[in-house]
């Protein structure tokens with residue numbers, strides 16, 4: 001049985017009844033399943049079994065300190081994109097040698113922090129950044145552990161905002177420039193080229209891009225070795241997609257999730273596609289999943305405030321919106337929305353919208369919804385990744401609480417923000 005399921009028409013996550021949590025802790029509310037996160041991580045580990053590897057959780061997907069601690073205890077490393085994420089990872093008990101640091105716009109103080117902490121690798125994204133890293137390392141009298149982020153020019157056919165490995169994207173270093181830098185930085189006193197990195201995008205639902213990525217990385221690694229570098233690892237980024245949309249009609253959720261919450265592709269298939277080319281290098285593989293570790297572990301619980309009909313349209317106005325879950329507004333992303341208590345009645349076609357003063361504030365558009373009335377509780381599914389971490393205080397709203405359930409027990413892993421955060 002999936003961790004998220006109906007028990008006599010009452011929605012549970014593991015053995016925890018969700019509406020009891022909503023009543024006790026208020027809404028909007030993020031709730032995550034510990035067992036689901038554990039299973040997801042284990043599936044990644046199993047996918048690469050037999051090959052030296054490190055799963056570096058992409059902290060940006062959900063940076064709750066308790067979730068980081070859970071993954072740290074299971075042996076995860078971290079993919080960080082800011083000094084804040086590196087700091088959170090260290091605080092959660094992830095040792096520096098399991099942390100990598102990416103990002104096109106690293107500030108000098110962030111580079112300095114990474115060098116001082118002696119993290120596994122700084123994933124450098126441009127020639128100018130490499131020069132700056134060398135200067136900072138010289139000032140610190142250190143040799144920086146650097147990995148070049150390659151832009152392999154691979155199209156994942158996804159949303160343009162989450163495609164990162166095409167020539168025209170801002171990320172990474174073009175292949176010809178990477179080759180030149182690899183040649184020029186041979187034996188450099190301040191730069192130790194320890195790895196190669198790429199991350200081609202998020203919400204990837206096909207295997208082929210990973211196969212191509214493996215080939216490009218292998219060729220570049222062979223070239224680096226020919227130039228005299230002793231690479232220590234290949235970092236293939238993350239991106240594995242999750243199914244947000246049902247394969248059928250949402251009204252049938254009462255009996256069947258129809259693929260929602262499952263991974264779009266099997267971790268083992270991704271690993272095999274990558275390893276077809278990479279295995280021969282006999283180097284450890286770093287994999288940086290974010291979404292696929294936490295998305296299906298989380299739901300966002302929201303309460304129906306009002307029903308409204310205007311301009312020939314129906315609106316269900318709920319107490320969560322783009323400030324809690326911006327993905328629908330930002331990427332037109334689909335999230336299934338289900339009742340916490342299923343009851344009989346007439347289905348309604350409506351937009352599900354939040355309280356924020358923006359017309360772009362919606363969770364669902366033109367959706368066929370089960371019977372709904374004021375006061376109902378709804379769960380927005382697959383909300384564990386890029387939910388809370390992309391949330392905001394816009395309209396002077398307060399960020400919601402986060403709860404981690406395990407079996408029939410639960411604990412608050414982040415308190416709802418109090419009003420005085422708005423003046424601090």
Ligand SMILES: Cc1ncc(COP(=O)(O)O)c(C=O)c1O
Nearest residue numbers: 058199202238239288289290291
């Ligand atoms: C460098 C890097 N690695 C890993 C990830 C994680 O991607 P995903 O959550 O799709 O697995 C991202 C996401 O943007 C990223 O930028």
